[in-house]
Amino acid sequence: MPLFTPLLLPNGAVIPNRIAKAAMEENMADSDHAPSAALLRLYQAWADGEAGLILTGNVMVDARAMTGPGGVVLEDETHLDRFKAWAQVGRSRGAQVWMQINHPGRQMPVALGQQTVAPSPVALDLGAQSSRFAMPKAMSAGDIEDVKNRFVATALLAERAGFTGVQIHAAHGYLLSQFLSPLSNHRQDEWGGSLHNRARLLLDIVQAVRAVVTPGFAVAVKLNSADFQRGGFSPDDARAVVQMLAPLGVDLVELSGGSYEAPAMMGSSRDERTLAREAYFLEFARDIVGVAAMPLMVTGGIRRLEVAQQVLDSGVAMVGIATALALEPALPRQWRQGQATAPMLLQPITWKNKALAAAAHMGAVKYQLSRLSQQRRPRPGVSPVWALLVSQVGAMWGARAYRQWMQGRSAR
16 A cells, blocks of 8 residues: 555544654643644644644643643643644644643653552652652542543543544553553452453543544544563553454554553563564554554654555554654655655664663654754754753753642642
8 A cells, every 4th residue: 555545544534645743742832731832833844744644742631640841731721722723733734633642640750749640559660760750649430530531521622622633542651551551550440450451441531532522533542562561461462452442433543562661662672572673563563453443553663665665565554653753854745755765863872771761762852853843953963861961951940840830720
């Protein structure tokens, strides 16, 4: 299937080509934790690049639960005009624009000063970096219901703002992924134990969102193909969850993998499987294509035209590209015009500390996003050490601003 063939989704919506700008964490919210002018400039660059689908960086469903400082939050209508502007920019060249909606659970830095929650009181194991995250509180039945309602409310607001869909984030070790994994979910009630119970919250959220949005509004899920930890969420589990999602009106499932503890989404797999240098999760997707009733998307390391075509030839419907579009936002347009462009690679990070290496990789990517938002060319050769330092200093100031913002909210 050619890359520039439209994709008809189960709900009848059409994605104009098979290239998706996958979600990346930009941390570019304004002082109200709404989309900033810099964020809009960044998305204009991606819109002009002509990807068929643009997925936003994760938008938080609860201001008390952030993946990091500078994150965008959508809880109510207060700043909906800024979200409307964001959607308009993303759609300006004809792309579908889906808001990725998320709750971090225990993966919220302790520097943000909030109580974290999770299925069970299981702390993150990051070795020397573990102190950056607090021991989470086990969620009550009321907490679980509140989270479900928040996902639904944010999805409705996203549709009102002009986004054409939402992607429910159930990967990378965030809250819904924590429920799915037996390593972080030790519950003995209806939310834990069997895979069906561990998947219950994800399934309930998908059903509830699909029931309230219009039929033409896409509902997608981001799912780990595996969490790359012994005894954790496995490829067999992923296959079963995809089958559970089939009757619920899901329009697309994106397969990724890993978590903060095992950051395979950064190309740092602890699994002994041989993964290709590009399309990290392609072999897992091939296993699932045969049982999936909805289109699948694979994201992870793709930067060359021939690899993107290989993904489609395997039966996968959409090619998700992240880092390469931070380095060359016009990549889809260049490919459509017949240029076999392949962005330069970021400097390799071979540090023994995987958590620190993943943080440096994220810092290097965010450095490129910041330059794009200033309408400057990316710098692939940036030192990982420098990028990590810049990122950490920015996070320190961002955490302080967030704590002050939360104090202001509680004082109202």
